[in-house]
Structure formats: structure tokens, C-alpha cells
Amino acid sequence: MEMEKNSGVVLRTEGLTKRFGGLVAVNNLDLEVYEGQICALIGPNGSGKTTVLNLITGIYPVDDGRIEFCGEQINGLPSHAICWRGIARTFQNIRILGSQTVFDNALLGKGYGNGGAGVFQIMFDTAKHRRERAAFAEEVDEVLKFVGLDDVRSELARNLPYGRQRILEIARALVTRPKLLLLDEPAAGLNSAEIYTLMELIKKINATGISVFVIEHRMELVGELADWVFVLNYGSKIAEGTFEEIKENPAVIEAYLGKGRD
Amino acid sequence: MNNLRVFWNRYGLLIVAVLLLLVPQFTTQYEFYVVQRGVQNAMLVLGLVILIGYTGLMTLGSAALLATGAYTYGILLLRLGWPPLLGTIGAVLVTTLVGTLLGFPAFRLSGPFLVVTTVGFGEIVRILILNWEPLTRGPYGLSGFRAVMPTTRGVYYVMVVVLALLAVVTERIGRSRLGLAMKAVKEDEVAAEVMGVNVRRVKLISNALTAALAGLSGVFLASLTGYLNPDSFTANESTTYLLMVVMGGMSNVVGSVISSLFVTVLPEVLRFLAESRLLVYSLILLVYLRIYHVRSSKARAKSAGSRGRS
């Protein structure tokens, strides 16, 4: 019975709570993301959305509650181990390595320390290291092609226009071979043409079987993409449902527009 | 110009190595000694390329690691009667162990806090050497052990070959996935960790490699001088090594080798500098940092302004 309930759930949080001093940033939050879904987490500014991502990826320790990924508890694991289990993310303010090439930035998604060639194999450039290198290069080039960055492969990342830097961050996340992709306001700072490209890319990624969990402000994007929407206000979940349901929900409207008086 | 750069990137190291191999033919005994010291310093500086240049972990404890290597070698040979080769291996292993332990504070500390720890480590090692007389002979200095090779020239040729190999390896690490992980730790630790880089392990590896190179450099130092004294391992020496790696371009392998040789040889060329050597060096470093980095920051801001937006 329990097994059946779990199958298909990629990510589940139960009673997730995070406090900063006296402030409760995330309060008793329950989320469920199903396999193959695109879920959105929306909410007014400062409602704790990014904190949720930081908790899932292990950047902040969880105060209360648990996070499960594919049935395994992941809170308490270091961030890199969470990544190796199949959760990749992007950041609200782009965090790419400006002084490295686009290719190297994407290659970083391969991480370090998860098996593969060790220090001595690298130092002596063994056959295993060479094979690994070639295989990774091929894989990274494939991903760059998939997201449409293959034409700037050897450019320094900081020389890319802003929109393409965002795409590069997504490419880097894809190189980690995630089951679940967390996007933190991917459309922030993009123009409408770039947003269109981004939406197409997210759909294309989702079509390969990767679940997507996206934090977003722009309603048109959420409406277009999300199968399921969670609404957060002051760290608590105030509603969830399809976009159509959410749109009509009085609690959500109040959270976004405020009460009539006041 | 561009061709020249490609040529240099490919053959620079080879050219330097060949020139170094020819040095004994043209120099007096003293000049030769100075060049030897340069090569020995370059080994340690390669380690700093990994630690400071790639991984971005600052240290002012390199002289202490050098001392650990040199003294361990001397003690193993004198007190335990080990043969030089075994002594070398033992010294490198001990130094690596000590350096790796030094890597643990780097998990939680960064920037200035880490530097304070390394300064403290440097002082502890110096004080221990000074006071642990039965083992180190304290202020009298340790001498009477054999060199790695029977002749001075022998030591030198071994050193040049080892240096060239180490330079190749350092370069290789820089271009590998490990090197990329190190550079990611330097630029953005959180992003690296979230992208699956085991940041702790990368830091430990950097520290271990750096310590191993410092230990090896220490063994050669002991072989060159035949006499060890706590005064040769002060914080000033650590700063000189820092200068060498910064002037070499931080993560530039061949540049660091050349800058180590240059900084070692310079005071011998300019004899009047002997007293005020460090005064001039630090001034050069200050001026270099101020002019070069402000300019390159300006250039970066400009390119970001014209190409992107935010």
C-alpha cells in the first residue's frame, strides 16, 4: 500500500520547517512532485520560495520535517550527495564561473568525487582518465547542442549575453543527469523572446522524462508550463492545485493583491 | 604574436627545462647554488599554484611545510639511519600528512580566517623546531646528513627533471575535471557543491598535493645546504613564496616556475638589494596588485557592460 503511494512521487517534503532566528521562513510545508510533472512554486516576494530550494539542495540544514527523494530521505546529506542522487538546480542570480569557458561550465555538472578517475589517474593521465575525458566531452557537447549553446562552446561564460548565461546554467544542471530539475526564477531579467525560448526549452527537458520544479513570478509562464501549482505565503502553503484552480482561489488573490481595506 | 603565444604554451616548459640543464656549464659555483635554490623554490611554488591559484585557498604556512619536509628528511637520515631515497619518501609522506591535517580547518574557514590559521601553524612549527632540541638540535641547527644524490650536480639534474615532471602534472591537473572543480571552489563554493563537487575532498586534495610538493622541496633544500636552521623558515619566507606565485600569474604553471627562478636570482644580480630584498619585493607586489588588478577589473566591468545586461 505504502509502496504504491510512493511510486511516481519524485520529491516529497513533510512538515518542512526552517527558522532564521525568530523568523519562520518555511513553516510546516508539505509538497509532492510526481514523476514527469512540471510543478511551480509561486508566492509573493519574501514568502520563502528560494529558502525551500536551499533546503531541498542541502544548502541550509532543515530545522524540522523531512525531505524524501525517490523514497529516500535526503535532508542531512551534503549538497553534492543530493546532486549525485539526481537533483540539480539553477540560481536566481546566475552563478556561473565567468572566467571559464561555456564548455567547462557545463562540464562542472559532472562534479568531483563521485567515482571516476582519481588524483593519480589524472596525474599520470591513464587510459581510464583519457576515456573518461572523451566520454564526458561528448556528453557535454550533446547537452550544449540540446540547449542550443553549441555555437559558443569555447567562449568565456562572462561574455555571453544574460539570457544565454541563464541557459548555460540550465545546461550545467542537465549535465549532472538529474531526475528532478529545480529552477529558481529562470525568467527573471529576460525579454519576451528569450522567455519564449526558455519555455520551449523547459518543455523539451520535461519531455525527456525529467521532472521540473520551478519557482516563478510570471503568471503567463506558470499558466503555460505548470501541471500543478503550490502557493506559498509567509512560509506556509496556502493553496495548491492546477493553475485554473489557483487563479480563482480567494486566499491566493488576497495574498497577491492584499485585502480590500488595510 | 598569436603564433608566438601558441608556441610558448606548447614549448615554454621544455625551453625552461633545457636552459636549466645547461646552467651548470656557464656558472660559478655560487651562481650555480643560487639557481639550485631557485629550482627548489619552484617546486614548492607549483604546490601553491594548486592551492592558491586553482583552489583559491590562501596560505602563509608554506615555509613551515618546507621545514617539515627538510627536518623530517634530516632526522630520518641522522637519527634512524635511513638511506636517502627512503628518507625522501618518508619526508614527503610525513609532510603530506601534516598538510592534509591543515586542510581540515579549510572546511569551515575561508579568506582571512584561514590565513590566520596558517600563520599560526607556521609559528607552531618554528617554535617546535626551536625547542625540540633532542630531535632538531634547536637553534644550533641540524647538519651531517647525506644528500639525495652523491654529487651536487647529480642533485641538480634530478631536481630539474623532477621539476619538469611536476610542472607537467600540475598543468594536467589544471586542465582536468579535478582542476575545474578546484577553480569552481575558488570562484563559487556553493555553486560547485550544488553541482556535485565534493568541496571538502577537493580542498583536502589541494592541501595534500601542496604539502607533498613542499615536502619534496624541503628534501632538496636539505640536500643542497646540508644544514638546517629554524631561522630559514620564517613567515618572511612564506611571504616570498606567496610573491613568487602571485607574480607568476597565480594559476600559470610555467609563469610560476619562471617567477620563482627570477625572484630567487634577482637579489644576487642586484647585490645592493641584499639588505632590502623583501622591501623591494613587497613594493613590487603592491604596485603590481594595485595597477594590474584594478585595470583588469575595469576591463571586466567594461566588457560586462557592453555585452550583457542585468
Add this chain to the structure above:
Amino acid sequence: MSVGLWIQIILNGVAMGVLYSLPALGISLIWNATGLFNFAQGDLLTLGGYVMLTLFGMMKLPYIVSFVLTLAVMGLVGYFISRIYFYPMLEHRVHPQIILIGTVAASVFIRNLILVIWGTMPTTFKNPFGTKVMNLGGIFLMPHVIWILGIAAGLLILLQYILRGTMVGTAMRAVAQNQTAAWLMGIRNDRMIALTFCMSTAIAAVSGILITPIIPLTPDMGGLISVKAMAAVLIGGLGSFSGTLIGGIAVGVAETVFATLVTPTYKDVFIFLVLVAFLLARPGGIFRAHVSEKV
């Protein structure tokens, strides 16, 4: 061991500790204003001591005059270091690691400048507070211990007044909190940061002047003092005024007690071990100032 002896040891420790607290406060002020650690702080202290040596020890100017002149000279030195070096680097957002290396280079530069000008021999000047041991009801103290405590207390009160009670202090704190906002309010960041450097160098110099009866001047004494001052800052909690003061005193007392009871040979080793243990256990310090990293 008698209570009197304990009080004696602890008072000596406190006097030593206050002398660590002063450069530590400078480090703390600069950290608050710029987010960088000034590794040259200890060497500026030494330089202050040497300037005093020239004015008081060699030119035989009256103590008070030399004292004030030294502070003025060192304040100017701090001001110029900021104007020509650190502020331009900060303004152009040079990587913090580079600026850190810059402060290390500055430290070596000052140290060797002293060496070239004054030579390597440990030197000292006449102890202006006299060398006659005082007997305060069974507690034997050198007069300079009392003077150090008094002068440091006065200086701290003055500093607290400048920071809390004057417009300049308010402006300095505004810059420390939010540079952009302060700039928009019409505060000149460059001047405020230069002023911070000026003040912190002057207080370090006070310590350099007062330390001579306890430790003779040597060109490289600043290194050890820097590290102990940093230990004070870190133990007390970065950016906290009272924390830094107490941190310095803690370092001084711990050092003196260890030197008296165990062995003076390893007192520095002991302090470093305490520091490292402290850094690893509680990176925030006792008086944890609010430090958060925005992810």
C-alpha cells in the same frame, strides 16, 4: 598560590590583553567598513612604536608631545594607505583574495621598511612610568600596568563616543552597514573608509607605544601581534566592539597564565591552538555578530 599572586598575574594579563584589543579594534573597524581583514595592522602597531622611539627616545621630546605626534603621523599613514591603495581596489571590486594578498604585502613592506630604517636589533626607550615596583596591599605591579589600563580605558571611551555620539561616527557606521545606501544619502564612502583606516591605525599606534615597557621593539614583532589581535577579533565575534575588547583581554590573560603556570616557551603555541579550536568550534565568536551569507 595566594589570591594576591593570582590578581597580580591576571592584572598583568589584562594589561597585555588590552594591548591586543587595540589593534584588534582597528581590524574590527576596518572589517565592518570594508569587509576585509587588514593583515598589516600588527606592523602598523610596530611602526607606531618605532616612530615613538625616534620622537621620544632619540629626539627627547616630552612624552605627551611625542605621544600625540606619533598618533598624528600614524593616523596620516593610515589615511594615505586607504586613499592610494585600499579604497581604489575596493572601488573597482578587485577579488577579495587579491586585496588580502595586498594587505599581506603591505605588512611585509612595513616590516622591512622598519628594518632598513631602524635596524634589526631589539630596541626600547626609557620607561616613562618608572621602573619601581608598586606594592598595592600585597599585590606587586609595575606602574606601567596601571597606566596601560588607564590610557586604554580612556581611549576606548573616546572611541565609543566618536562612533556613537558624533555625526562622523554615525556616517562611518552607515557606510559599514550599507555602502550604497550611505552613498545615496550623500556620505562620501572614500572619505569614511579612509577615516576608518586613519582611526584604526592611530589606535594600533597607541598599543605600539604602550607595549614597549613589556616587549622590546623588533621589526617583525607585528606578525605575532597581528595573529593575536585576529584571535581577539575572532574569539570576541567579528564586528562586535565589546566582544573584541573582551577577546583581546581573554587572549592576554590566557597567555600570561599559561606562561606563568606552565611554560613561557610554548605560550604562543598555546594561543594558536586555542584559536584554532575556537575557530573550528564556534566560527561566530562569543558575541556572535550577525553574519549571514546570501545564497
